[in-house]
Amino acid sequence: MATDNTEVQNYSLEEITKLLIKSSGLTEGYYLTLIIPSINGGQLKSKDGNSSKQGLVIEFDSVRLLKVDADTDNAVNAAAL
Secondary structure, X not given: OOOOOOOOOOOOHHHHHHHHHHHHOXXXXXXXXXXXXXXXXXXXXXXXXXXXXXXXXXXXXXXXXXXXXXXXXOOEEHHHO
């Protein structure tokens, strides 16, 4: 997490997972945070502004906690918080 008060705060997925576990009141199990995307395609204005091209827009609608096995890479142990 960033410590300089003048810059935007950045959080790792592990830090977000810990915050979500704490706010959910979970006290046992291992969890990962998943980012839930919504992908839409269509005709988009190109960067030069004079034409359009087909493209994708990826929106991030939400995050979700996923309970996983203890041996999963990057999983956070709720009991350790």
